[in-house]
Amino acid sequence: MFKKCQKLFFSFFKIGAFTFGSGYAMITLLKKEIVEVRHWMSERNIADIIAIAESTPGSISVSSATFIGYRVAGYAGAVCATLGIIAPSVIIMTIVSFFMASFANNVYVDYAFAGIRCAVLVLIINATMILFKEMGKYYLNYIIMTVSFLLLVFFKINVIYILVGDIILSLIASFFVMEDRP
DSSP: OHHHHHHHHHHHHHHHHTOOSSHHHHHHHHIIIIIIISOSSOHHHHHHHHHHHHTSSSOHHHHHHHHHHHHHHHHHHHHHHHHHHHHHHHHHHHHHHHHHHHHTTOHHHHHHHHHHHHHHHHHHHHHHHHHHHHSOSOHHHHHHHHHHHHHHHTSOOOHHHHHHHHHHHHHHHHHHOOSOOO
């Protein structure tokens, strides 16, 4: 159990240390480490975990780490993975807080953050492609995705209402679909 917890901590520490931006930026690193390197879960499991983590309170990265840690090594795994994902942020923010005043008007820091924003955008686009691939090729999925996007972007509907609506529509549709879905 200790070995699994240690591996969980360091795997999520690595993911947390190199994730800039949001939890969506983490998805690419999460897939690589958890699916391809450690073989703890499948790509489909990761897509499901992201969907669940997105609908629970808190950050996607912490919720995902906790859930994966629990699946791999129970409660101890959940604690180790959660500590692993948040430790880099705590360390970095502690260090940055000591030097914040001297960085405030530094043009090089501004350029560095501009580069980080570009990298985060690429990671988010990659994460979108991963989730899109795992979505399933059903017309209803495309309709829900398109309507949700339009409601969010053009009508500025709160994302919580869209999420609840999507869940309700999917549940209703599941009663009418007779085929087995993955």
